[in-house]
Amino acid sequence: MHISASSTLAEERIVTAALLVIGDEILSGRTKDQNIGALAEHLTNVGIRLREVRVVPDDEADIVAAVDALRRRYDYLFTTGGIGPTHDDITADSIAKAFGVPIVLDERAEKILSDYYAAKGLELTPARLRMARIPSGADLIENPVSAAPGFRLGNVFVMAGVPSIMREMLQCLTPMLETGAKLLSVTIPVNRPESEIAEIFSAHQSRYRDVQMGSYPLLRDGRPASDLVLRCSDQDRLREAVDTLKAALGV
Template sequence: MDERTLTEERIVTAALLVIGDEILSGRTKDENIGAVAEHLTNIGIRLQEVRVVADDEDEIVSAVNALRSRYTYVFTTGGIGPTHDDITADSIGKAFGVSVGIDARAEKLLRDYYTGRGLEVTAARLRMARAPAGAELIDNTLSVAPGFRIGNVFVMAGVPSVMRAMLASVTPMLETGAKLLSITIPVDRPESEIADIFSKHQQRYRDVAMGSYPQLRNGRPVSDLVLRCSNPQRLNEAAETLKAALNL
């Protein structure tokens, strides 16, 4: 295999936009980045950028427009709840230049859900039915209030369990590419002792992504070398020749 094979494969890319003052302040510890990254990797989509922005319309609009023009897909988390500071829907509408209002489909879902439990359908709860004009709803199998998709942007909840439910719902909508496989080679030596060999090996296998991750094991500096490639034969070859070069 030569380097052209990698570029000929379908590569599907994505970005994640995490929205919320509570994330930036440290009040809420984000759990969604790792979950989204792992899920997308497993289905053959390469998460290439993550941004975190405040609950600020201009910042959200700017980030969404930058990311959606750069990547195959953009996923957002946060800001679609019932309170005044949940402004993601309005921001996405502004980014796409469309109006935002109560979506009749989402309203029915919420009315059926709350009235079926003997709860009042308040104006605050109906805020969760707001979506940009022309958006497609994202099913929420946990708490009903949907996310939405417009263009290549998927807008999901910030609550981790609900986000995961929405992510599962959108997966059938996604085009996927070649899955990125990986091999980890533990080396009982510090990075500084293997850097030259590792660098030369990367030059030999330019189509295999390689990274070095220093660790402390039993109080000693060691390295984990991680190789990634969508072609299993090429990946295995690169791993075996690297082990030989390192006398492993």
């Protein structure tokens, strides 16, 4: 049996998070989001439960409303998108507004950008300097790819939308996160369609109410099959639920 994350104490607390994806290009279908899946996988691996995702347009009122709702409801809120040098990049201003703090030309960010462009022999234009506008009181998040930093304000972490930059920022900010009980998971592949194992599976869920059980249909070698996924933060309990389910299904 492969258990996909290391063991933790069952009494560790649950740490929750939400993601806000900001950008007209995702909603128009022009750009296909890759950040939801990447963040979800990363948070699961470090022991944080992603509980909700929202995608909103480049509209200040929409961003402020979503930030306000999500940062209060979850331990952490992550955002992606809208922190570049052009006029449609309004995430930093929207976050400042949501927190009721001024947005300032951040000296640390200005130094980072100034060094980066100087090393390339390029001028620090007003547009480039716009990326040093950061809400007052925020910590910076390093951007090892293209310098312009993200930032953290309270429990909100603001990252770039470009997937390669977002992934690097996520690595850089992870040490700032308090993590909790990891949700361990085991997948049981079954070569029968969901509808043939649904009754056994449902009875099993009733028996193990503390283990989350989900069923995902797929084609395996061209035939309808199912992946049964069991999730629990207690390794012994998970192992028992998996063993008894396999016995009940005869797999």
